[in-house]
Amino acid sequence: MTDYPGFKFEVLHEDSASRARVGRIDTPHGSLRTPAFIFCATKAAIKAASTADLEAANVDIILANTYHMLIQPGPDLVAEMGGLHKFMGWDGPMLTDSGGFQIFSLGQGTEADEIKSAGARKQAPLLEKLTEEGATFRSPRDGSRHTLSPEASVEIQRKLGADLIVVLDECTPYHVDRKYTADSLALTKRWADRSLAEFERGHDGRQALYGVVQGGVYEELRRESAEFVSSRPFFGHAVGGCLGAQEDQMYDVVRYSMEPLRCDRPVHLLGIGGIRDIWEGVEMGIDTFDCVTPTRIARHGWALSREAPSFRQNLRNAKFRNDDRPLDEDCDCIACRRYSRAYIHHLLKANEILGLHLRTVHNIRYMTRLLATVRAAILSDRLQEAKQDWLHGA
Ligand SMILES: [Zn+2]
Incomplete structure (x- = not known):
């Protein structure tokens, strides 16, 4: 059984009228107060702001995108420079994602559009093939071919050294049917177990692993996925994938995902963090949000x-x-x-x-x-x- 000695999630107060709660996540790089917003330092930088600016703004936690780190400068260089915290001058809590989201969505408009997009899916030019092993893609930088497997994602995130890391999942687009979504969820579950095995193999207590709830817009698949991640020794959970075309459908899908989840683990909502989304999400029990919008629109x-x-x-x-x-x-x-x-x-x-x-x-x-x-x-x-x-x- 995986344990997380350097980590702790504590619920400090629960709302009587909803699933909202105030809590604290302790990591080896300090604590964050929840509910929290995780700011996107996509390429290990918040565009146009330094880490000193983040401290001045009372930011508790940031994230970097594994896919972008893989393309430039590469996880080995980051490891050689002492890990992402040291490399980018941030000593607080940090999360990295699995890298899968960009591979499954690149070339299909903006990444944010994809989550809610109702449009037909074009073949992502960078994704060459998706197999049991993983997702094979070509680097837009030099054309080199990479396979991102569940094991590779954990290994890359280990080299990057963020406190909170996320398993690789297949991020399905909006228009796919129930059969495709069910098959995809089955693959995502097998990948989750492979991720856990790889995580345990190299576990040194410095990182904590999040499992992802998928299942598209289908209530019973969301439930199945949430029950699955609750049954595995993850530190936290993330709600990801296609959340529907409209805001109201998105809230329904988040609700389906949340109901079966264990209450003693923190829950992150991947890539969503509009103003109304935060108030609605908190009521549904979401503890952390991330979204590029605040810094992108600036x-x-x-x-x-x-x-x-x-x-x-x-x-x-x-x-x-x-x-x-x-x-x-x-x-x-x-x-x-x-x-x-x-x-x-x-x-x-x-x-x-x-x-x-x-x-x-x-x-x-x-x-x-x-x-x-x-x-x-x-x-x-x-x-x-x-x-x-x-x-x-x-
Ligand atoms: Zn101001």
């Missing part, structure tokens, strides 16, 4: 705001030309403490990269403040009230 001129229903404003808009208010009156980030909307609008018009940095830092702080608000609301038994207040009924 690069395109958007700052997160309290204004429903989009909770974002485009600083390119001419109405900000002479607006001398900060992005958010209540925010304590450097962008809000020192600069006006007019100045950040000007930086966009003048193509100054400082604007990109300021919006990124603000959006990161917005998310850590949102999650702090969620935790405080659960602790004081007023989650519903806080949710209504933040979403304005949106």
Whole structure:
């Protein structure tokens, strides 16, 4: 039986009206408070923000993508440089994914689109074949061929050295039928056991393994998958794969996935973290979220705001030309403490990269403040009230 001596998940307070809970995950690189948002340092960097900026914004945990690390600079180089924490100057908790999601989705539009996409699936140009062994793909960098197997994914993540690591699964697209999804789930279960065997073989207590709930949009397959991962010695669970085409279907699929899961393990929702998603997900018992949106939209001129229903404003808009208010009156980030909307609008018009940095830092702080608000609301038994207040009924 795998144990996780350097890790602990503790539930500190449970909401009486929902599955929401406040907890703490201890890792060898410190603790994170849950519910938490995991910021995406995709290529071992949060675009336009340093790890010192993350500390200033009260960020507890970040993630890096195994696929991107595999392509550049390669896991051996990262291991030679002392692991990802040392390499990128981050001493806090960190998660890496299995690398599978990018391989199954590359070449089909953006990765985020794929999760909810209702469109027909084109053959991913990088995925050459999918077999019992693993997923074979060509590197877009040099054309070299790689097979990502469950064992290889665990081995690569061991070299990268993140605290929380995730098993390889097949991430099915939206349009596939029940038969395809059931076969895929059977493969994902066999891969999960191979991942556990490889994890135990090299286990030195520095990492903890998450098993992934799959099953597409099918309730009974989600249930079967959730029961399966609960029966295996994972430290935590992740809910992944196709979550449906619309928001409401996505929430249903998450609910199917959550109901059979053990309550004593942390649950991560893979790649989802919109403002409403967080409030809804927390109520369903999700402990951690990740999403590229806060930092991605910052690069395109958007700052997160309290204004429903989009909770974002485009600083390119001419109405900000002479607006001398900060992005958010209540925010304590450097962008809000020192600069006006007019100045950040000007930086966009003048193509100054400082604007990109300021919006990124603000959006990161917005998310850590949102999650702090969620935790405080659960602790004081007023989650519903806080949710209504933040979403304005949106
Ligand atoms: Zn701010």
